[in-house]
Amino acid sequence: MTTLPAIIYNQLFVSLPEPKFDLAGQTAIVTGSNTGLGFEAARHLVRLNAETVILAVRNIEKGEHAKQRIEESTKKEGVVEVWELDLSSYESVKSFVRKCNQNLQRLDCVIGNAAIGPGLYKTFEDNEAALTVNIVSTFLLNTLLLPLCRKTSRLFNVQPRLTFIVSEVHGMARLPERQQPDIFAALNADKSSSGMRRRYGVTKLLGVLLTKELAARMGKPDNQGVIVNCANPGFCVSDLGRDAPAVYRPLMVLLNLILARTTEMGSRAHVFAAAGSAETHGQYMSNGRVEPPSEFVRSKDGMETQHRVYDELLKKLEKINPGISQLVVGK
Ligand SMILES: NC(=O)c1ccc[n+]([C@@H]2O[C@H](COP(=O)([O-])OP(=O)(O)OC[C@H]3O[C@@H](n4cnc5c(N)ncnc54)[C@H](OP(=O)(O)O)[C@@H]3O)[C@@H](O)[C@H]2O)c1
Numbered sequence: 001m002t003t004l005p006a007i008i009y010n011q012l013f014v015s016l017p018e019p020k021f022d023l024a025g026q027t028a029i030v031t032g033s034n035t036g037l038g039f040e041a042a043r044h045l046v047r048l049n050a051e052t053v054i055l056a057v058r059n060i061e062k063g064e065h066a067k068q069r070i071e072e073s074t075k076k077e078g079v080v081e082v083w084e085l086d087l088s089s090y091e092s093v094k095s096f097v098r099k100c101n102q103n104l105q106r107l108d109c110v111i112g113n114a115a116i117g118p119g120l121y122k123t124f125e126d127n128e129a130a131l132t133v134n135i136v137s138t139f140l141l142n143t144l145l146l147p148l149c150r151k152t153s154r155l156f157n158v159q160p161r162l163t164f165i166v167s168e169v170h171g172m173a174r175l176p177e178r179q180q181p182d183i184f185a186a187l188n189a190d191k192s193s194s195g196m197r198r199r200y201g202v203t204k205l206l207g208v209l210l211t212k213e214l215a216a217r218m219g220k221p222d223n224q225g226v227i228v229n230c231a232n233p234g235f236c237v238s239d240l241g242r243d244a245p246a247v248y249r250p251l252m253v254l255l256n257l258i259l260a261r262t263t264e265m266g267s268r269a270h271v272f273a274a275a276g277s278a279e280t281h282g283q284y285m286s287n288g289r290v291e292p293p294s295e296f297v298r299s300k301d302g303m304e305t306q307h308r309v310y311d312e313l314l315k316k317l318e319k320i321n322p323g324i325s326q327l328v329v330g331k
Contacts, residue, residue, distance in 0.1 A: 002171025002294040010168075011235055011259040016268040016288045021275040023050040025156075027106050028274065029145075030055060031085060031138070032114025034062040036238035037165070040267030041111055041274070042066070046074045048271070052104075056085035056096065056114075087114055087137035088124035090320045097144040106152040109161045109274040110145055112138040117200035119243045121191040126316070128188050134203035138164065139210060140317055146218075146226060146327045153224045161280075163273040164230040166207040168286060171294035173201035178305045184312050206309060208284055208293050209302065213310035215282030217328050222278075229280040231273035233266030234287070235259055 023045060033042040033055040045053045053070075057063035063082035071077050083099060086092040100107065115134045124132040142162045149160035177186035187195075187202065211230040221227050237260045241252045272288035273280065284293035296302045317324045 002168045007168050010287060014287050016265060019044060019048060019268055019271040021048050023048045026050045026108035027052040027104055028109045030111045030113055033057060034066040037233050037236060037263050037267045037270060038113035039066050040264045041113065041270035043070045044267060044271045046070055046076050046079050053080050055080060055082045057082060058086040060084055087133040090125055090140060093137050093141050100145060101148055104148060106156055107145060107148045107160060108152060108158060110142055111163045111270050111274050112142055113165045117240055117243060119196060119245050121196055130199050130203050131187060135206050136316055139313060140320060143317060143324055143327055149226045153226060159221055159225060159227050159278060161227045161274055161276055164207050164211050165270060166230045166232055167204040168232045169201040170205040170208045173198060173205040175202060175205060182312065183309050208297050209306040210310055210313060212282050213306045221281055227276060227278055227281045229273050229276050229283050229285055231269045232286040233269040234261050236261045236263050236266035238263055
């Protein structure tokens with residue numbers, strides 16, 4: 001449930017169990033894993049015996065510091081690698097994927113965790129910054145990694161997972177731009193401060209819709225194939241609000257004190273999704289299990305928006321990487 005009372009209930013009374021999967025032999029990528037939820041998720045993956053965990057970060061120095069902290073706390077060396085990935089640049093995403101294809105024998109899970117919530121309008125590439133980082137680059141990355149995941153599935157008889165980190169605030173986001181002929185263009189055109197206040201939630205709503213549509217277009221994974229899902233970690237203490245206007249800071253401190261989960265607790269949601277079975281394909285996960293997304297996402301209007309916005313995204317991805325559409329349906 002994504003209503004306000006349900007959110008408050010989850011924050012105050014629901015704890016996620018500690019994940020107990022065995023990921024021996026597996027290779028994982030976590031974007032934005034030098035800090036916050038991504039860092040804690042990567043630390044869990046190391047603890048759960050993953051063979052290789054790649055911290056995909058935009059700042060190598062911060063990544064190396066995170067690697068050191070993970071190694072010290074898990075007492076495991078030779079697992080964590082730090083690779084550069086800057087989601088504000090499409091070329092950085094493509095170069096990261098080339099490195100994956102050249103160096104990785106297998107790829108079992110990708111957690112698309114990195115996100116921003118800018119307070120002011122700015123652009124990266126052809127979009128407002130949060131649209132590029134949270135949506136376009138994240139879907140570019142995961143779609144370009146599909147062939148390596150499928151190869152892993154065939155060679156090792158496993159079902160790799162692509163997990164998008166979303167949020168229950170997707171249930172409060174409104175998307176009036178769906179009435180416009182081009183949703184991305186309308187979102188990019190809105191430079192108002194009210195537009196920026198709702199922008200982060202809108203990207204999370206788009207994340208849920210696009211996950212569902214990508215999963216539908218890829219088809220159901222049977223014994224083999226790639227699983228795509230999205231996960232909500234709940235409201236957690238982190239650096240995410242760093243760009244919020246100063247006037248909101250006291251409120252955020254208060255909410256952190258009263259309601260927030262620790263990042264470690266929230267990151268368990270990442271791990272449940274990243275180790276999810278075929279039943280999680282195309283699903284929204286919250287509290288570590290499949291839950292219904294917002295009423296809008298489940299509505300006819302939501303489903304129509306889901307098809308349209310995915311078509312628009314695919315057009316953008318085709319411009320960035322011609323031929324990428326073939327990867328979605330490829331086996
Ligand atoms: N915290 C919450 O309450 C909450 C609730 C629901 C969902 N989530 C979701 O959980 C995920 C993680 O959030 P968080 O709270 O852990 O946030 P955070 O502490 O702000 O961490 C965000 C991470 O993303 C990275 N990042 C930002 N821009 C990037 C770029 N252009 N390229 C590559 N990496 C980039 C950051 O790197 P730098 O350190 O270099 O900036 C950082 O590692 C996000 O998807 C967020 O929407 C969070």
